[in-house]
Every structure is written in structure tokens, then in C-alpha cells.
Amino acid sequence: MSADPNKLGIFVTSPQHMDHLIGIAHAAVRAGKKVMVFLTFKSVHLTKHKDFIKLANLCDVGDLAICADSYTCEGYDPEADIPKGLVPSQMRTQAYHGAVLEECGKYLVL
Amino acid sequence: MSEEKPMKILHVYRSEPSDDVKTLVNILNRDREAKEFKLYLGKPNYDMLVQMIFDADQTVSWW
Numbered sequence: 001m002s003a004d005p006n007k008l009g010i011f012v013t014s015p016q017h018m019d020h021l022i023g024i025a026h027a028a029v030r031a032g033k034k035v036m037v038f039l040t041f042k043s044v045h046l047t048k049h050k051d052f053i054k055l056a057n058l059c060d061v062g063d064l065a066i067c068a069d070s071y072t073c074e075g076y077d078p079e080a081d082i083p084k085g086l087v088p089s090q091m092r093t094q095a096y097h098g099a100v101l102e103e104c105g106k107y108l109v110l
Numbered sequence: 111m112s113e114e115k116p117m118k119i120l121h122v123y124r125s126e127p128s129d130d131v132k133t134l135v136n137i138l139n140r141d142r143e144a145k146e147f148k149l150y151l152g153k154p155n156y157d158m159l160v161q162m163i164f165d166a167d168q169t170v171s172w173w
Contacts (some may be wrong), residue, residue: 008163017124020149020156027156033164106163108122109171 007034009104011097012043017110022051024108025058035059036104038096040067043110044074047083056085065092120166121146122159124173131172138170 008028012021021037028035037059039046044066046052056064068078068091078091101107119142121135126148135144145166147159163169 006164008160014124017149020124020154023154023156024159027160030157031160031164033160106166106169108163108169110124 003105004034004103005105006032007036007104007106009100009107010035010037010110011100011107012037012039012046012110013041014110015042015045018046018049018051021046021110022054022058024110025055029058034063036063036100038065038067038092038100040070040094040097042070042074044071044076047071047076047086052083053085056083061087061090065090065096067094067096068092069094116141116143117168118143118145118166120144120162120169122169122171123148123150124171125150127172135170135172 010021010024025035025037035058037055047066064086066083066086071078071091079088082088082091119138121144123146127135145162147154147162149159
């Protein structure tokens with residue numbers, strides 16, 4: 001699959017940039033771009049942020065995922081505690097990061 | 111024969127760049143057309159940032 005030049009991949013590792021994440025995702029959608037987001041490492045704590053639902057509502061189910069292993073490492077249960085706004089199929093592995101790199105013409109780390 | 115255009119690189123800073131980061135950025139910028147965006151300053155213009163990301167060939171996110 002070739003990367004879509006109008007799709008922005010956002011790889012999130014930090015738990016500190018929820019405002020930037022929401023702001024950039026909103027701006028991309030306003031600009032007519034597609035957004036694909038993967039949260040991993042400490043950033044999985046953002047799933048407990050009050051604004052996480054805004055991000056979930058911005059992205060299609062296939063375009064937002066969190067790393068289930070990171071979620072477990074940070075003390076959450078990836079089966080019994082699915083973040084609000086997500087479905088179980090959005091609890092993914094690092095292979096999803098590979099998909100972000102493959103599908104997105106543009107890429108940003110937060 | 112047309113001359114090859116330089117790669118457009120965008121540096122996104124999540125915090126104020128240290129001297130080490132500035133050194134690395136200077137190395138990366140050689141023979142490239144470079145721009146930067148400071149996410150850590152005030153209220154960022156996200157629309158401008160998205161435009162800059164899509165205009166650039168490559169984006170580097172610094173901590």
C-alpha cells in the first residue's frame with residue numbers, strides 16, 4: 001500500500017500534550033485531511049483525560065488505536081477497561097505503528 | 111537539465127531546544143530548506159502547523 005499524501009499520522013508517546021493532539025487533529029480535519037493516531041508508552045494515560053472522547057469522535061474506528069501492552073504496563077486492563085469512545089478492536093499492538101507509517105504521507109510525533 | 115530542489119524540512123519543538131538540539135538541527139538543515147514551529151510558545155496556531163507539515167517533505171519532532 002502506498003502512503004496517502006493527504007493523511008497525517010500522529011504517533012503519541014508523551015502524556016503531556018493532549019491540547020496539542022486535539023488541536024492538531026482538529027486543524028487537520030478542518031483542512032480536509034485524514035488523521036490516524038496511535039497512542040503508546042506513557043501516552044496511554046491520555047485515554048483517561050476528559051478530552052479523549054473528542055479525539056475518539058474525530059477519528060474513524062480504524063484510524064485511532066492504543067497500544068494494549070502499554071496500557072497493561074501502565075496498570076490498566078485492556079479487556080475490562082476499554083477507554084471511553086473506543087471499541088475493543090482499537091486495542092492494538094505495535095504493528096499498528098507500522099500501519100501508520102505505511103498509510104500516512106505525513107507523520108508527527110507528540 | 112533542471113536543478114534538483116532541496117528537501118523541505120520542518121522542525122517541531124515541544125520544548126525550548128537545548129544547545130545539543132540546536133547543533134543537531136543545524137546538521138540536519140545542511141542543503142535543505144528548513145522551517146520551524148515552536149509548540150511550546152503561547153497558544154499555537156494549529157492550522158498553520160498542519161499547513162507547514164503538509165508543505166514539508168519531512169517533519170522532525172523534538173522533545
